[in-house]
Amino acid sequence: MTDTPATKPLRVLFCGAVLQNFFDLPAAEIGKVWAATGEMLKGIRDLPGVTVLGTLDDDETMVGTSPNGWPWTFYILADVPDRATAVAACNLFRTIEVGEYRLWKYMRVEARIGRELVIPA
Template sequence: MTKLTTHRVLFCIGINQNFMDSTKEVMGDVWQAFSAMMKGISDLPDVKVLGIMDDDRIMVGPSATAPWTAYIMADVPDIETVIASCDFFRSTPVGDGTYSLWKYAKVEARIGRELVVPS
């Protein structure tokens, strides 16, 4: 069996009711925090973001469970980096910093491996 050198991770992101109940100003602050979180993940050492998908045009309202609102797929070197990626939801301030991103969005990481289809 081949030793894995990276983990294929799907970060499943759900927007919650706190975001839906927010003002347009707070929603703008959340978007800025969301952008900072995504940049934070992509800037972690040896993380390769493979793609980001957002289905907000066909999904309306909060996403408490699957299907989620947005997804980030990345190759990540180790479990510690997966944890560090999720921690951006806990540590990224929104607006004046009274609240962090996790008041408005949640994340669940699915960890696997690249599936190579034999030819």
């Protein structure tokens, strides 16, 4: 069965940035944020219909925050079945708890939604 325009998955680039609040944490608190980050990553991967195509982490060559939206700290490229699924992935930043806060205190996300760019044969 081939995809029709109505069933073709969306190509989404989730762009994530680590915020200054993370860098301000005492060393003993950082592990909680990493655990929540792992939960978020697995949460995106495990959403129904999501296929993660690739990831990229800039953390070794970019030190500090991503204050202006570019460059981002990490990227997840995925096919998702619909816009609602992309929204649900972004919502993980709002709902995953890190102590008394949510993950969005320490990271932000932007989802760029488009379609696959097909390279001619």
